Amino acid sequence: MAKIIDGKQSAAAVTDIVTQAAAKLEAEAGVKPGLAVVIVGDNPASHSYVGAKGRMAKQCGFNSMQYTLPEDTTQDTLENLVEKLNADPAVHGILVQLPLPGHLNSEPVIQSIRPEKDVDGLNVVNAGKVASGDLASGLVSCTPAGAMILVRNEHGADLSGLNAVVIGRSNLFGKPMGLLLLAANATVTMAHSRTKDLAAVCRQADILVAAVGRPLMVKADWVKPGATVIDVGINRVDAPEKGEGKTRLVGDVAFDECLDVAGVITPVPGGVGPMTIAMLMANTVVAAYRSLGRPIPTF
Numbered sequence: 616m617a618k619i620i621d622g623k624q625s626a627a628a629v630t631d632i633v634t635q636a637a638a639k640l641e642a643e644a645g646v647k648p649g650l651a652v653v654i655v656g657d658n659p660a661s662h663s664y665v666g667a668k669g670r671m672a673k674q675c676g677f678n679s680m681q682y683t684l685p686e687d688t689t690q691d692t693l694e695n696l697v698e699k700l701n702a703d704p705a706v707h708g709i710l711v712q713l714p715l716p717g718h719l720n721s722e723p724v725i726q727s728i729r730p731e732k733d734v735d736g737l738n739v740v741n742a743g744k745v746a747s748g749d750l751a752s753g754l755v756s757c758t759p760a761g762a763m764i765l766v767r768n769e770h771g772a773d774l775s776g777l778n779a780v781v782i783g784r785s786n787l788f789g790k791p792m793g794l795l796l797l798a799a800n801a802t803v804t805m806a807h808s809r810t811k812d813l814a815a816v817c818r819q820a821d822i823l824v825a826a827v828g829r830p831l832m833v834k835a836d837w838v839k840p841g842a843t844v845i846d847v848g849i850n851r852v853d854a855p856e857k858g859e860g861k862t863r864l865v866g867d868v869a870f871d872e873c874l875d876v877a878g879v880i881t882p883v884p885g886g887v888g889p890m891t892i893a894m895l896m897a898n899t900v901v902a903a904y905r906s907l908g909r910p911i912p913t914f
């Protein structure tokens with residue numbers, strides 16, 4: 616049976632470093648790291664994620680700011696808010712929660728965030744640094760950065776000789792994850808909905824990372840025996856066994872059956888999810904340190 620990775624424990628190790636670094640910055644420079652999270656509309660899942668981010672920011676000793684805008688917010692209003700936050704020296708990190716309501720265009724909003732405050736790592740400057748192998752001077756997207764820490768905990772920093780398959784090619788996760796694995800010397804395949812015989816491709820993976828948003832898609836016979844399986848999916852599905860109208864969270868991996876085949880596997884919830892929030896805190900404290908010209912903590 617596979618070892619189950621405890622993402623909460625790994626996340627706590629990161630947030631401990633963040634909390635100490637934040638306390639040091641406040642004691643020595645009188646500056647609290649400031650994280651501004653912007654949410655537009657009423658998406659319940661987004662509100663729940665944003666609430667968790669705000670609570671963790673406070674727990675780390677940050678100045679946590681949440682801007683909740685109504686569903687009918689205009690593109691101009693949103694972009695003006697980002698400009699205001701860009702100019703505010705007390706704000707070191709800006710995150711605009713995605714997805715935005717359908718009438719808004721997220722790309723210009725994301726690209727208008729100053730790269731040094733782009734704690735999501737989605738600005739082309741930060742994404743380009745990851746693509747060119749510069750993992751030191753920018754900000755790396757939180758979920759892939761967190762997933763990489765879990766991979767590093769199992770395999771060390773050098774993945775030479777290992778095959779990694781990432782299912783999913785989003786800017787938020789799949790692309791940067793593939794690039795981070797490549798930077799760590801893995802041999803990387805980025806698979807997606809148009810990949811031929813996805814199961815056979817996945818069976819080649821020593822490290823299999825699933826980020827497709829399809830509940831329980833990865834089956835036991837997709838997994839190479841002994842592989843490390845990282846499940847990035849968070850899908851809410853009906854759970855009639857818990858009572859009428861009840862739901863539960865599942866990943867993109869059929870966890871119960873893959874447990875018998877994998878060497879190591881992340882659960883959902885409690886795997887990659889806590890790492891995402893921890894890395895958001897890490898990016899924010901790094902942004903605050905850089906804004907003061909201080910050497911940054913490492914994670």
Ligand code: GUN
Binds near residue numbers: 710711714735757787
């Ligand atoms: N929505 C789901 N995950 C994320 C994330 O990591 N960042 C932002 N901005 N929105 C998200």
